[in-house]
Amino acid sequence: MPEIPQRNFTGGELDPALHARSDLTKYRNGLATLRNFKIHPQGGVSNREGTEFIYPTKDSNAVSRLIPFEFNKDQAYVLEFGNLYMRVFKDGGAVLDGAGPAVYELVTPYVTADLPLLKFTQSADTMTICHPDYSEKDLTRTDHDAWTLSEISYAPTISTVVALSATEGGNGGGDFDKTYAYVVTGVNPDGEESLRSNVVTETTKSLDGTHYVDITWGALFETPDYYNVYKAESETSDIFGWIGESNTLTFRDYNLLPDISDTADADARDPFPSLTGDDFPGVVTYYQQRQIFGRTNNNRQTIFATQSGNYKSMRRSRPTKADDSIERTIAAQTVNEIRHFVELDALLILTSGGEWRVTEGQDGVMTPASVGFRQQTDYGSSDVPPVKIGNSALFVQTGGKTVRDLAYTFQSDAYAGNDLSLLAKHLFKNRTVKEWAYAQEPDGIVWTVMDDGEMLGLTYQKEHQVFGWHHHDTQGTFESVAVIPENDLDAVYVIVKRTINGATKRYVERMKPRDWLVAEDAFIVDCGLTYDSTPATTISGLDHLEGMVVVALADGNVVTADDSGTPLTVSSGAITLPTSASKVHIGLSYTSDFETLDVDPVQSIIQRDAFRGKPLNVGEVIVKVKDSRGGYIGPDETMLNDLPSREVSDSYDPLALQTTEYRVSLEEDWTSNGKVFIRQTDPLPMTILAVIPDVDVG
Numbered sequence: 001m002p003e004i005p006q007r008n009f010t011g012g013e014l015d016p017a018l019h020a021r022s023d024l025t026k027y028r029n030g031l032a033t034l035r036n037f038k039i040h041p042q043g044g045v046s047n048r049e050g051t052e053f054i055y056p057t058k059d060s061n062a063v064s065r066l067i068p069f070e071f072n073k074d075q076a077y078v079l080e081f082g083n084l085y086m087r088v089f090k091d092g093g094a095v096l097d098g099a100g101p102a103v104y105e106l107v108t109p110y111v112t113a114d115l116p117l118l119k120f121t122q123s124a125d126t127m128t129i130c131h132p133d134y135s136e137k138d139l140t141r142t143d144h145d146a147w148t149l150s151e152i153s154y155a156p157t158i159s160t161v162v163a164l165s166a167t168e169g170g171n172g173g174g175d176f177d178k179t180y181a182y183v184v185t186g187v188n189p190d191g192e193e194s195l196r197s198n199v200v201t202e203t204t205k206s207l208d209g210t211h212y213v214d215i216t217w218g219a220l221f222e223t224p225d226y227y228n229v230y231k232a233e234s235e236t237s238d239i240f241g242w243i244g245e246s247n248t249l250t251f252r253d254y255n256l257l258p259d260i261s262d263t264a265d266a267d268a269r270d271p272f273p274s275l276t277g278d279d280f281p282g283v284v285t286y287y288q289q290r291q292i293f294g295r296t297n298n299n300r301q302t303i304f305a306t307q308s309g310n311y312k313s314m315r316r317s318r319p320t321k322a323d324d325s326i327e328r329t330i331a332a333q334t335v336n337e338i339r340h341f342v343e344l345d346a347l348l349i350l351t352s353g354g355e356w357r358v359t360e361g362q363d364g365v366m367t368p369a370s371v372g373f374r375q376q377t378d379y380g381s382s383d384v385p386p387v388k389i390g391n392s393a394l395f396v397q398t399g400g401k402t403v404r405d406l407a408y409t410f411q412s413d414a415y416a417g418n419d420l421s422l423l424a425k426h427l428f429k430n431r432t433v434k435e436w437a438y439a440q441e442p443d444g445i446v447w448t449v450m451d452d453g454e455m456l457g458l459t460y461q462k463e464h465q466v467f468g469w470h471h472h473d474t475q476g477t478f479e480s481v482a483v484i485p486e487n488d489l490d491a492v493y494v495i496v497k498r499t500i501n502g503a504t505k506r507y508v509e510r511m512k513p514r515d516w517l518v519a520e521d522a523f524i525v526d527c528g529l530t531y532d533s534t535p536a537t538t539i540s541g542l543d544h545l546e547g548m549v550v551v552a553l554a555d556g557n558v559v560t561a562d563d564s565g566t567p568l569t570v571s572s573g574a575i576t577l578p579t580s581a582s583k584v585h586i587g588l589s590y591t592s593d594f595e596t597l598d599v600d601p602v603q604s605i606i607q608r609d610a611f612r613g614k615p616l617n618v619g620e621v622i623v624k625v626k627d628s629r630g631g632y633i634g635p636d637e638t639m640l641n642d643l644p645s646r647e648v649s650d651s652y653d654p655l656a657l658q659t660t661e662y663r664v665s666l667e668e669d670w671t672s673n674g675k676v677f678i679r680q681t682d683p684l685p686m687t688i689l690a691v692i693p694d695v696d697v698g
Contacts, residue, residue: 006691012458035593036473036593046688060505064480114133118131119385121284130284135152137150158186162197166180181199211255212255214251215253239318242262285347300336302327305366332375337351352398353380355377357375387446404418478496479494501547519655530586542570545587549567554583555583599675616672617696622662624660631678632678633666633677
């Protein structure tokens with residue numbers, strides 16, 4: 001048979017139930033196994049870069065959660081939330097309290113059991129955090145080690161005008177008495193308006209051009225930008241319309257007609273009063289200059305929007321104005337709680353039983369009069385926050401075992417999507433998605449922590465029809481993940497639970513950027529650290545791996561044992577190398593596996609049927625690699641031989657990374673159905689661009 005190339009692996013690891021579906025397009029790009037390898041959107045795969053040790057969590061006996069905080073691309077943090085505390089990480093290190101050495105810590109009200117239901121959104125240096133059992137709070141940063149957590153108040157920051165009085169004056173006037181009522185508000189330089197003052201009335205002859213009422217009031221402690229004056233033409237009316245503004249403490253009414261489209265507010269209106277008990281919002285976002293809340297315990301399908309342009313006001317006017325706060329409830333046959341908001345071209349609401357679009361009328365502006373709801377799909381969402389990628393959103397379906405995308409389609413004028421986990425259902429069997437985070441740069445991967453501690457990766461680029469799954473393990477279990485921008489790339493932080501020297505430890509770790517050009521810089525160890533100084537044989541500072549067998553890459557050479565042949569083991573926080581080295585990466589080893597699917601030797605269905613059931617054997621295979629070194633290859637994991645490291649010796653210098661094409665003869669195996677298995681166990685990089693087996697048919 002001729003050579004049958006596979007030059008694209010973007011189909012990812014496919015469910016065994018699909019291993020006979022060679023008719024699928026994804027089959028030609030898919031793999032049987034992709035463990036600790038990640039998919040590049042260009043088509044190749046690389047073994048996963050390692051994780052560097054950052055810091056232990058505060059309490060290794062309790063679960064904690066990582067949450068990203070991004071002010072801009074240069075000022076981004078990962079926050080560790082645990083039982084009644086929050087800590088801060090930045091640029092691969094823990095933020096210290098002042099000059100140190102203590103780690104900065106902020107007291108919070110959230111206990112361990114609350115962490116999965118924390119929902120958040122961010123605007124500049126303020127993150128709003130919601131949980132249905134706690135009043136909504138703002139987390140504000142003023143410096144790396146200066147954070148505050150405060151309850152949100154909907155009362156104006158500008159105080160209320162007092163000492164209001166009204167006095168008639170002038171000559172003439174109408175021939176009957178009439179009572180006029182007035183209120184005054186202050187407006188600060190930011191445009192925020194105070195609540196209205198006390199009501200003052202004046203009964204006088206009806207006003208005309210010469211008969212008037214003078215209104216005066218006391219100065220505010222804050223210096224307002226100006227004052228607004230409102231009037232009601234009846235002492236029993238509660239609707240005060242605007243009649244003008246003043247830059248002083250007085251205003252004269254010459255029978256001005258009140259504009260009841262612009263009225264004064266009497267109270268601050270808090271839709272989540274603490275006096276009602278546990279009835280606080282569980283979801284929050286920003287949309288069209290409003291802050292949007294949703295899902296209280298008593299109103300699970302209701303959204304609450306602040307005034308337009310004023311995130312700290314839930315005020316309403318009478319009659320209603322376009323910029324008033326909004327409170328609306330989804331009218332559905334069943335009560336499905338709101339779990340997430342997603343802003344694409346429109347505001348989408350993900351509930352436990354379906355996905356809804358907020359409609360906004362002809363002009364596309366959200367107002368109290370225009371808000372409506374239109375159901376898009378009825379899959380339902382879990383509590384895992386969705387991931388926004390371009391003009392699409394990915395969400396975890398109710399139950400936690402299905403991942404879907406959601407985007408607008410012109411054909412249906414609605415938002416719909418696909419089941420992205422359908423082709424890799426085996427990776428979701430008997431477990432659910434716990435957390436995930438999207439790393440756009442460099443490969444567009446959604447890193448997904450499962451509830452059993454394994455981590456899945458989904459390489460996703462919709463515009464190129466790329467979506468493929470890969471799975472990752474370590475000597476421990478992954479528990480949390482967050483992504484923030486660092487140095488023009490997206491840094492992936494994880495919390496990993498490990499057993500170290502017989503004790504449970506939980507560490508914050510960070511995937512090392514894959515930016516190396518030579519073997520000496522490659523970081524392919526987990527929970528590792530780097531020594532980079534004068535040549536040495538004893539490397540210390542490894543207390544976090546005390547008692548563990550480790551592996552090292554020392555000046556580009558793999559080291560697994562000391563000079564006596566004993567496996568490299570951390571003792572008293574140090575290891576001893578058999579030969580001195582100046583750049584050493586030390587950490588826990590992991591294995592990366594790559595396995596192709598059964599070879600489909602022919603393309604037509606008639607020919608395929610003719611070969612069905614016949615044994616296949618790969619006698620020789622061409623493997624194209626990039627910037628790689630080491631590894632093993634065979635028809636399966638029990639029959640492996642070395643991949644050649646070099647074709648020409650270059651003395652005792654470290655072996656260079658190879659971008660080349662290997663032609664390898666494999667052991668005869670007529671039961672393999674033409675599969676090729678590649679494994680990397682050393683802390684060395686491997687990138688596979690193509691596998692081209694030469695297949696014999698029995």
